[in-house]
Every structure is written in C-alpha cells, then in structure tokens.
Amino acid sequence: MHQRVQVILNIPAHRLELYYQGIVTTVAAETTDGRIVHFPANVLRPVVQSHGVYGTFELVFDEHNKFVSITRTGD
Numbered sequence: 491m492h493q494r495v496q497v498i499l500n501i502p503a504h505r506l507e508l509y510y511q512g513i514v515t516t517v518a519a520e521t522t523d524g525r526i527v528h529f530p531a532n533v534l535r536p537v538v539q540s541h542g543v544y545g546t547f548e549l550v551f552d553e554h555n556k557f558v559s560i561t562r563t564g565d
Contacts (some may be wrong), residue, residue: 492558493551496522501534502542509534522546533557 497519508514509531517531527549534543537560546564551557 491553492520493553493555495527495549495551496563497524497535497549498522498546499543501544502544503540506534506538506542528534529557533560536560537562 499517501517506526509517515531516525516528517529517534520526529549533549537543537545537547544565545562548561548563549557550559550561
C-alpha cells in the first residue's frame with residue numbers, strides 16, 4: 491500500500507543550486523497535517539521551474555518508504 495502526503499514547498503532557485511551541487515542531498519518538508527517528511531532532493535527535478543519549486547505537492551512512497559512520485563496539486 492502506498493502512502494501519500496501533501497507538502498507545501500517554497501524553495502527559491504538559489505537554494506536549489508545547493509541540491510544540484512551535491513551540498514544538500516535531502517529535503518525536509520512539513521506535511522499539510524503537521525508531520526515532517528524527509529526525501530531525496532533529486533526527486534524535485536520534475537517539478538523545478540526557473541524561479542524554484544513553489545506550491546503544494548503530493549508525494550507518494552511505497553510500503554518500504556521509498557519514493558514513488560511527486561505531483562503538483564496546487565499553487
């Protein structure tokens with residue numbers, strides 16, 4: 491069974507450079523229900539825009555807590 495969590499991300503482009511440089515490898519984000527989730531920074535690649543990553547996203551993890559997908563659900 492997959493676990494789905496909603497997170498609001500506000501990561502400006504200059505901070506994303508730390509991920510691409512390999513300085514930061516993990517993102518910590520608060521879910522909409524108040525939990526903190528950690529996930530690999532590289533999963534953001536499909537949702538990065540020129541100004542950064544902003545909006546509400548659904549993260550899906552498998553039964554072993556491995557990342558499956560990220561989808562934008564709102565601004």
